[in-house]
Amino acid sequence: MLVKGVVFYLESDLPPDAKLLLEDFRLAVNNAIRAGLQARVTSRNALNKLAYKDFRREHPRMYAQHLVSAFEVAGSALKIHRKRFRKGATGRIPFVKRLMMKAENQAYKLDRKSGIIDLPIRAGCHVELRLIVSQYHRKYLDDMALSLGSLTVLPDRVIVAFRKDAPKPYSPDSVISLDTNERSLDGVFVEGDVGKAIKAEFPEVAIIQQRHHDRRKRLQRKKAHDRRTSRNLCRREGAREHRRIDYRLHQVADSVLKFAEERKSAIVLEDLKGIKSNRSKELNRRLSMWPRRKLHQIIEYKAQWKRVPVIKVNPKNSSRTCPICGRIQDSRMGAEFECECGWRLDRHINASINLLQTAISKGMAGGLRFNPGAFQHDVMMILYDPMTGARSEPNGTSGIVGVT
Ligand SMILES: [Zn+2]
Structure with a gap:
């Protein structure tokens, strides 16, 4: 319902x-x-x-x-x-x-x-x-x-x-697979035999988070003698931060769904449940998880209304696996994923291809198939550009879709 x-x-x-x-x-x-x-x-x-x-x-x-x-x-x-x-x-x-x-x-x-x-x-x-x-x-x-x-x-x-009643999702003609990162969604759009890189950037979200985090810290220091005021001010600060971030996440989600709806795509996302950022105990890291979860929530909710099928897959090893030969690299890499077999690709996009492969191998992507070898390395489609988003009317539908 x-x-x-x-x-x-x-x-x-x-x-x-x-x-x-x-x-x-x-x-x-x-x-x-x-x-x-x-x-x-x-x-x-x-x-x-x-x-x-x-x-x-x-x-x-x-x-x-x-x-x-x-x-x-x-x-x-x-x-x-x-x-x-x-x-x-x-x-x-x-x-x-x-x-x-x-x-x-x-x-x-x-x-x-x-x-x-x-x-x-x-x-x-x-x-x-x-x-x-x-x-x-x-x-x-x-x-x-x-x-x-x-x-x-x-x-x-x-x-x-x-x-x-939730309408039945349509059966997809194409698929977009997205790896969710702190500042962007990076992924691959597959239609027919062709796979192209796609991107939706939201760098402001991390910046807003950082700024509000600093501000809260400062408030706590300044009002250390008055815990009640400190708590109230921080709470208000937090509400403001959530509103500002929510607004941007909605814009990103709208652009992704518009793209998916127009091409009758299914959307593959990583299942963020149970993922803890245990890399560092730093507060920043911990904070940065919720906008991603929130973004998924918004996308899933809006997708239901628009009959867009959403497939969630376990992201285990998705950032370390080579989609061509299946080798799992053990060390963390830089911006590029590199494999002994000669495969090289942006690390995030590589992860999204692995998510898609998982979805396909588990039979979750309908009859869709994808051969990573057919990935077009020289094309990038922009689903959402924060520069356009910031200037647009606040009624949504702001993402530009095009080939750059
Ligand atoms: Zn390989």
Whole structure:
């Protein structure tokens, strides 16, 4: 099941009744969290049993469905808390600070033509929320293949979840295999018998990471006497860093998918699960792993919507193997991979060919075949160029595709 949350702003302020509902909902969530912590339970049903009666007594007329979904929100907050606690993080009691409420799809009505939400508050009291509908929103509202999921109401906007069954991926005519590096995706595009090098560069991501890492270090030093301020400032710094990096990764992913969609390609990626950067204990190294994982997440998620098949393969030895003769080189090499058999290629592109070979040998690439000997050494296709990306509009679709 694919879920996409779409943000709608409201034509006017939230009605007073709805504001009260948000406050009651928050109260219910926070009460349930406390009750759940005391009784050591996290499931919605258990929380329901614990907290329903008490809350019912205090808010006799609140719509029952909302109460149940408050317990669900509480349950997920508790789960996150448990997980953190197990990892040994300092356990502050979680609570919901923002005014919010969540309604499951049977607890509200959205008229998809007019963009009006009918939200029950309590027996005999409903409010109407008028959404501002743009062309972007129409795409989701008018697509009847999408069903409505939950509704999240915030003081100034609502988020509607649209759901659809994941469509079956198409059967590919070509394949792109990508080796994921700190500053770029490097790989090979294979169509017919021909293989060409492809590249999508994102050098800014590492630079942003480094800059924010330095800034956080400086903050910690400067505010060493005040841990609370230091923590808050660092957290804000971290959120800013994530936003800036996310934005760039989305652009890269969009370009890769556009390229794949136009050529009906499958995408081969290395499975990054379980890979630890044990080369050095330096913080920089450890930090540099998450943008790569995040990039894969974004590519996989977008690929599902666009029916692009994604194949994940174990990257073991992919950077050390010769795709022609199969020798495994034991030492780390420079920018070029070199083999006794005479094969020479950019180290990253060589790795991507090995990933592709793994996918093919495991039968994961459909009927596609590739002979590394047919690789064209003199061609490079650019999927994403940060110089164009930086100048483009922030609505995605920015990658240039061409032969240089
Ligand atoms: Zn060789």
